[in-house]
Amino acid sequence: MSSKLSTDQVQQIAKIIDEYRDQQGSLIPVLHKVQSIFGYLPDEAQKQVAYGLGIPVAEVYGVVTFYTLFNTEPSGQYIIELCMGTACYVKGAVDVQHEIESQLGIAINETTKDGKFTLRFSRCVGACSLAPFMTIGEDVYGRVKQEDVQRILSKYH
Numbered sequence: 001m002s003s004k005l006s007t008d009q010v011q012q013i014a015k016i017i018d019e020y021r022d023q024q025g026s027l028i029p030v031l032h033k034v035q036s037i038f039g040y041l042p043d044e045a046q047k048q049v050a051y052g053l054g055i056p057v058a059e060v061y062g063v064v065t066f067y068t069l070f071n072t073e074p075s076g077q078y079i080i081e082l083c084m085g086t087a088c089y090v091k092g093a094v095d096v097q098h099e100i101e102s103q104l105g106i107a108i109n110e111t112t113k114d115g116k117f118t119l120r121f122s123r124c125v126g127a128c129s130l131a132p133f134m135t136i137g138e139d140v141y142g143r144v145k146q147e148d149v150q151r152i153l154s155k156y157h
């Protein structure tokens with residue numbers, strides 16, 4: 001995806017790169033900070049980071065796609081994070097996932113066309129007694145069942 005960055009954004013990225021330029025292993029912290037400017041990592045921003053740190057663009061893309069921490073697409077207004085840790089998985093998180101996907105017409109890591117929801121997996125967040133566990137924005141939902149999904153999502157419409 002290609003997007004044009006504003007002069008201000010280019011300057012912000014340049015500042016972050018300058019802070020980390022001579023440090024080993026700076027790529028991930030730099031990408032993390034750059035992502036916080038946009039909420040995701042636009043193509044152009046990844047390229048600027050590559051040039052700025054003197055790293056091949058392909059290597060930056062590789063890191064961005066490898067780590068689930070990084071997103072290459074803008075997120076929806078509400079991010080649904082469904083835990084796929086062992087406890088949640090065993091208690092039926094996959095059924096919840098499928099229900100959310102079918103209700104919203106998206107797959108994991110996708111955003112609804114109206115820009116409202118993005119669905120993501122999370123690792124165990126330590127709320128295993130509430131498995132299956134998910135969050136929507138700041139809201140927390142425990143022991144979510146497939147049949148609860150429609151009611152929960154309807155709160156955000």
Ligand code: FES
Binds near residue numbers: 083085087127129131
């Ligand atoms: S496995 Fe989901 S909160 Fe621990």
